[in-house]
Amino acid sequence: MAEDVLQVNHRHVILTIDEGLRDIFLWHRELLKPLMDEAAKLMTDYFQKKAKVTPGIIVGLHTFGSKVNFNPHIHMMVTMGGITKKGEWKGYDFIPFQMLRKQWQTVVLKLIRKHLTKQEKKRIQPRLQKAFSANGEGFYVYAPKQRGKIKEQLRYIARYIRRPAIGTNRIEAYDGQTVTFKYVDKTDGKEKHETVTVEEFIIRLIRHIPDEQFKTIRHYGMYSRRSKKLSKKLLATWQQGTKRWILKVKKTLRRQTWRERIISSGQKDPMICPHCDNYYDYMGEVCLEEGKLEIKIAFTKEARSYMERVICHLEGTGQEKQKEEKRNRPSASKEDVCQLSLFNVS
Incomplete structure (x- = not known):
């Protein structure tokens, strides 16, 4: 605003x-x-x-x-x-x-x-x-x-x-039966406390x-x-x-954009990888349709090729192959995690 x-x-x-x-x-x-x-x-x-x-x-x-x-x-x-x-x-x-x-x-x-x-x-x-x-x-x-x-x-x-x-910082106690919260009394300007039942607190809140x-x-x-x-x-x-x-x-x-709001609130840039400190680059998108992963957007041939490999890797070719790959597959490195993070798979 x-x-x-x-x-x-x-x-x-x-x-x-x-x-x-x-x-x-x-x-x-x-x-x-x-x-x-x-x-x-x-x-x-x-x-x-x-x-x-x-x-x-x-x-x-x-x-x-x-x-x-x-x-x-x-x-x-x-x-x-x-x-x-x-x-x-x-x-x-x-x-x-x-x-x-x-x-x-x-x-x-x-x-x-x-x-x-x-x-x-x-x-x-x-x-x-x-x-x-x-x-x-x-x-x-x-x-x-x-x-x-x-x-x-x-x-x-x-x-x-x-x-x-009401903010969560004003709720001071909850024992399963009652809720205690603090407030400033406008009549005298003093901070006071009130304890009400859970039902009463919910009634006040949902109004x-x-x-x-x-x-x-x-x-x-x-x-x-x-x-x-x-x-x-x-x-x-x-x-x-x-x-x-x-x-x-x-x-x-x-x-402000989503990224600008997060940075202005004092948090780290969400577009920087926490593992390698490189910037994320949006190159494509994969979505789930009728139980299958489908490529929706691919900006380059390399991005499409990579997403196809990721889809193949995620879906596998059957339970036996998945088990065999799991036994033979080496542990993922930080670089692999960074590469997978470049794409939005939902």
Whole structure:
């Protein structure tokens, strides 16, 4: 995510809902997607009204609290500025918390009333009334200014948006009957421990498994799939004339490859053989079809010849021959292992 956004200042915006409304989204999980849409629309409308720009927004849905309870809330990565109708970049770094809190409260309550039946609305009306009266300043909205280098900010926000319900480092004990885990209590900021039964722990955990085909990360504004390429082209043209480098024209923003991700995490290059320190070279591929190994790709005659020999070696010519070859075959050397590793046999 950090590699796929503009290298500009972003805000990490958090939008929450009243505690009494959480169960409504648990009973009606179809409201989670509109909740994300409304959060993005709230920020987009604000930027378009105040700064006349369309920002880039990445929304992440968290359905969990620190105690792995069901607590749906929104995390957003929002550009501090956006693109104008003329294709120019315009910075804007002011977010009015008090105004957004009341607006977010109104949006959530309207969303619930709009999507539920009359009978359901009548049943939960006390919850809606309490959520309105008990939050005179609106629902909680938090958007701290980020400090440090832009790339470090983006990596931090992106990691936070993608975090799971609970990490294994928080699970401290398991005896077959109960699970003990630690958490930070948001009310006093202290670390605490809780012990629950295995059944209760599983119930808390599986609530956060997204429904089939549901996307917990969504893109809006400049980062939406429809306008992303166009926005980059417009900004690239604009910055050529102004010499203000919002994005690098020569560098295409892209996701890291599997190999790059492993290296950046501090591990060894997976394309280097651990035995001889030579680089692996993809020369072909062998796949299993109807119980037989078949060559699918061979870039050279030598590669095809080698794969044919490997297939013949693996399949053999019968049990007797395999036994005889096993008795007479010398132990494989490191060089043989390296050669076999050059090809993907699946």
